[in-house]
Amino acid sequence: xxxxxxxxxxLLVSAFSQAADLNWQTVEQKAKGQTVYFYAWGGSPEINNYxxxxxxxLNSEYGVRLKHVKVGDIAEAITRxxxxxxxxxxxxxxxxxVWVNGENFKSMxxxxxxxxxxxxxxxNWHYVDKTLPVDSDFSEPTLGLEAPWGVGxxxxxxxxxxxxxxxxxxxxxxxxAIKHPNKVSYPKPPSFHGTSxxxxxxxxxxxDNTPLYKQADSKTFTVISAPLWDYLDKLHAVAxxxxxxFPASAAETxxxxxxxxxxxxxxxxxxxxxxxxxxxxxxxxxxxxxxEAGALSNIHFLSIPWNANAKEGxxxxxxxxxxxxxxxxxxxxxxxxxxxxxxxxxxxxxxxKTKLFKSIPEPHPSWQAALxxxxxxxxxx
Amino acid sequence: xxxxLKYEKKQSVTSITFKIMVLLTIVIIFSPLLPGLIGLxxxxxxxxxxxxxxxxxxxxxxxxxxxPGLHQSIVLTLFVSISSTLxxxxxxxxxxxxxxHSRWWKQIETLLxxxxxxxxxxxxxxxxxxxxxxxxxxxxxxxxxxxxxxHDQYGFGLIxxxxxxEIPFLLFMSIPLLKQLNISATLxxxxxxxxxxxxxxxxxxxxxxxPKIRFSLFAVMAYSISxxxxxxxxxxxxxxxxxxxxxxxxxxxxxATLPKASAGALVLLLMCLATxxxxxxxxxxxTLKCRTWLSNxxxxxxxxxxxxxxxxxxxxxxxxxxxLLWSFAQRWRFPDITPSRWSLRFWQQEWDYLLDVIANxxxxxxxxxxxxxxxxxxxxxxxxxxxxxxxFLKVPRLLIAIPMLAPQLSLLFGIQVATLYxxxxxxxxxxxxxxxxxxxxxxxxxxxxxxRSYDQRLDKVALSLGMSPFKVWWKIKRPLLLPAIWIAxxxxxxxxxxxxxxxxxxGAGRISTLTTEAVALSSGQxxxxxxxxxxxxxxxxxxxxxxxxxxxxxxxxxxxxxxxxxxxxxxxxRISTSNVSxxxxxxxx
Numbered sequence: 001x002x003x004x005x006x007x008x009x010x011l012l013v014s015a016f017s018q019a020a021d022l023n024w025q026t027v028e029q030k031a032k033g034q035t036v037y038f039y040a041w042g043g044s045p046e047i048n049n050y051x052x053x054x055x056x057x058l059n060s061e062y063g064v065r066l067k068h069v070k071v072g073d074i075a076e077a078i079t080r081x082x083x084x085x086x087x088x089x090x091x092x093x094x095x096x097x098v099w100v101n102g103e104n105f106k107s108m109x110x111x112x113x114x115x116x117x118x119x120x121x122x123x124n125w126h127y128v129d130k131t132l133p134v135d136s137d138f139s140e141p142t143l144g145l146e147a148p149w150g151v152g153x154x155x156x157x158x159x160x161x162x163x164x165x166x167x168x169x170x171x172x173x174x175x176x177a178i179k180h181p182n183k184v185s186y187p188k189p190p191s192f193h194g195t196s197x198x199x200x201x202x203x204x205x206x207x208d209n210t211p212l213y214k215q216a217d218s219k220t221f222t223v224i225s226a227p228l229w230d231y232l233d234k235l236h237a238v239a240x241x242x243x244x245x246f247p248a249s250a251a252e253t254x255x256x257x258x259x260x261x262x263x264x265x266x267x268x269x270x271x272x273x274x275x276x277x278x279x280x281x282x283x284x285x286x287x288x289x290x291x292e293a294g295a296l297s298n299i300h301f302l303s304i305p306w307n308a309n310a311k312e313g314x315x316x317x318x319x320x321x322x323x324x325x326x327x328x329x330x331x332x333x334x335x336x337x338x339x340x341x342x343x344x345x346x347x348x349x350x351x352x353k354t355k356l357f358k359s360i361p362e363p364h365p366s367w368q369a370a371l372x373x374x375x376x377x378x379x380x381x
Numbered sequence: 382x383x384x385x386l387k388y389e390k391k392q393s394v395t396s397i398t399f400k401i402m403v404l405l406t407i408v409i410i411f412s413p414l415l416p417g418l419i420g421l422x423x424x425x426x427x428x429x430x431x432x433x434x435x436x437x438x439x440x441x442x443x444x445x446x447x448x449p450g451l452h453q454s455i456v457l458t459l460f461v462s463i464s465s466t467l468x469x470x471x472x473x474x475x476x477x478x479x480x481x482h483s484r485w486w487k488q489i490e491t492l493l494x495x496x497x498x499x500x501x502x503x504x505x506x507x508x509x510x511x512x513x514x515x516x517x518x519x520x521x522x523x524x525x526x527x528x529x530x531x532h533d534q535y536g537f538g539l540i541x542x543x544x545x546x547e548i549p550f551l552l553f554m555s556i557p558l559l560k561q562l563n564i565s566a567t568l569x570x571x572x573x574x575x576x577x578x579x580x581x582x583x584x585x586x587x588x589x590x591x592p593k594i595r596f597s598l599f600a601v602m603a604y605s606i607s608x609x610x611x612x613x614x615x616x617x618x619x620x621x622x623x624x625x626x627x628x629x630x631x632x633x634x635x636x637a638t639l640p641k642a643s644a645g646a647l648v649l650l651l652m653c654l655a656t657x658x659x660x661x662x663x664x665x666x667x668t669l670k671c672r673t674w675l676s677n678x679x680x681x682x683x684x685x686x687x688x689x690x691x692x693x694x695x696x697x698x699x700x701x702x703x704x705l706l707w708s709f710a711q712r713w714r715f716p717d718i719t720p721s722r723w724s725l726r727f728w729q730q731e732w733d734y735l736l737d738v739i740a741n742x743x744x745x746x747x748x749x750x751x752x753x754x755x756x757x758x759x760x761x762x763x764x765x766x767x768x769x770x771x772x773f774l775k776v777p778r779l780l781i782a783i784p785m786l787a788p789q790l791s792l793l794f795g796i797q798v799a800t801l802y803x804x805x806x807x808x809x810x811x812x813x814x815x816x817x818x819x820x821x822x823x824x825x826x827x828x829x830x831x832x833r834s835y836d837q838r839l840d841k842v843a844l845s846l847g848m849s850p851f852k853v854w855w856k857i858k859r860p861l862l863l864p865a866i867w868i869a870x871x872x873x874x875x876x877x878x879x880x881x882x883x884x885x886x887x888g889a890g891r892i893s894t895l896t897t898e899a900v901a902l903s904s905g906q907x908x909x910x911x912x913x914x915x916x917x918x919x920x921x922x923x924x925x926x927x928x929x930x931x932x933x934x935x936x937x938x939x940x941x942x943x944x945x946x947x948x949x950x951x952x953x954x955r956i957s958t959s960n961v962s963x964x965x966x967x968x969x970x
Contacts, residue, residue: 043905069890094889381450
């Protein structure tokens, strides 16, 4: 009986996956002639140029146009989708594809703004490196609702000319800041990089960081996060502008490093130092490194809204962006330098040189909101 | 008898056509307000279907009040907007007093175009680059300057930048006003009564200038309260101004912050209204309560308008070459005064993509500014009729000003949902309409002073001589007001060219303009690419301002018209000379 049940269950599962299976030939046929409106952050000329290349390639190969809609913050697209949901516009939506992760993905999932699971059924899925945490996004299960695109690691950048041995832990960073006042800072939370800095610091400073991977409740939060606030009180007193001001973004810390106002900058791209040197934003003597404990790591993804107008085109585009060709070019240090999500053997060119740092997984998302709120209460005004 | 009947028929046809036009205008201009305001109010009280909230509650306001630093943020916002508005008004008047029709005036007026054309964002970027501790000024000295002007706690840097940016706008708006005020005659009369120049300006021209510039001051005030982009680039950060907070909440990945954001947007709107009332009462106070000061000849304030205009122009104009340098810089590091490596790469990369973007921007701007201009003239004419004839309902000024005063983001959410219900694939239609909606108040405002100052007796004379109302308008009123019309058109175009949110939200990203590209790129802090877009963003309005200024000079002001001018205008100047009086003229808003 049990065997029967299991067999029946297996049948069900296989029938279910059959039903959801993408017939790739049909997808490619339907995609021909479609224009995919891809909402993605537009602040980096390097990324924008990479997407222009992808558009040309997709057009010649599959007859699909990829139009990059440059947004200052991807949340703009989420707000837009929310408006379309309000108006019950369940087809012919204006957004075909989005570049998301973390909070934005959680929001899209929570308010049902995503199409059915598709990622694992893409033909190029087999290239993806399954040892990377590609099935969870800031500890939120992805369930195939989004496909991985690249890897982010929180790294620090310094100039070997001004700084001989960089601080390799948060406590050393504080010691350095005390010795060199006005030269250390971090982006202001709740910006993505600012909150990441808080998380990384807390992961190192907390006496026990296992609770960080579970839902935060106010009691645990108060106890666990106490060392972080002590630390920040000391750091702000000697930080850039005495902690009365913070850089707005990671991009600004890079500019301030180049201008000599800061000694250490932040980035989520382990290759940032090299690509910034190539584009002239940093001097040749800069180096990126991670803290001794490792680098806070996460993956950024591509997804398709539930009401996308060019769903097939978006699938073809995402599949192409997961091809060894596209991933190798994305990882090229002269192009973008974003680390690949494919297994290393498929990658060619200078992207092969990328070595990821030891990774620290992202804490439970509930900690993010709690840290941001507490930071605001203590330092935000 | 027959001819009389025909005449009456003709009259009624014209008036019916005019009424239809007024109605059409009101529908097009004000209908977006309905979904916009309803959406805002409903969202503020918690009715947001997008996040499955269908019950009215005060949660949004409670969350807003619980936000640490809200009070500081509100005080800071008020401080920034009131000081920058007052300073801009004071400096603008000082410049007018010192320079109007002096040797410099021609240069000042000519330079206004490039200065005004520089978009706020581009100016903010340039301003920041001048004044950061490792900025251009610090580079001239060769070492970092430890001053705090960018992102400083009290918003001094933001106040300075806004003031500098608004002075030219107010000057620009004052030109047609002063041309109609017949300054030289006033000054001659005043001097013959024993007033010196400064006294005459402050006691006779100021009370006439203030009510006429009122609407422009409203615009400046509203802008400084709800400005987001400039405040992000150079404004205070701990806490930021309220508009920045609202913007961040609205753009939060977590849609649950929407009620708080909408409540904040509503508070912002109410703050705008409160400060506008304060301007109005300040004006009333100055013009009414200071009458003794107005009529006693002993005392006037010394003001150095020449140095103010020099500083304003200098700082603004320095940003342009700096932006140009940046757009060709490959490497430009502190403390170098010029880039160490040059590159054409950024221009080459963008070149192929620019044509499309520029064509889009200019087309939308031309269409929306022209339509808004026609509408604004219709509404002004209607207002005049309504004042004369109590049967007509007047269009309330406050209603006209709402698109200018309300934070765009909050209105747009409702408007966006409305377009989705109708048919959102007509992207160009919605974007152009939204541009008309946001451009209209500025165009209306640019025409406000000139229309008020127009001498109605001219119309009466012409009508009594048997001209048809339309002919009177076309042959007499239009030529006299043409300089103002040209300038209003240019203002409309420049406002349309800087619209970011309406283009993005209603164009669904299908329509990229110079501004949408520029704002998206500025989030990446790559100064080189931002510089390219900032330059192009300045170039487009600059061209139209130049056209408008040349055209308005060609059509000429009353004061500058030579003796070969038509008899109409000389009679006008005679009539308006008799208007000059030392006492305060009553002005019914």
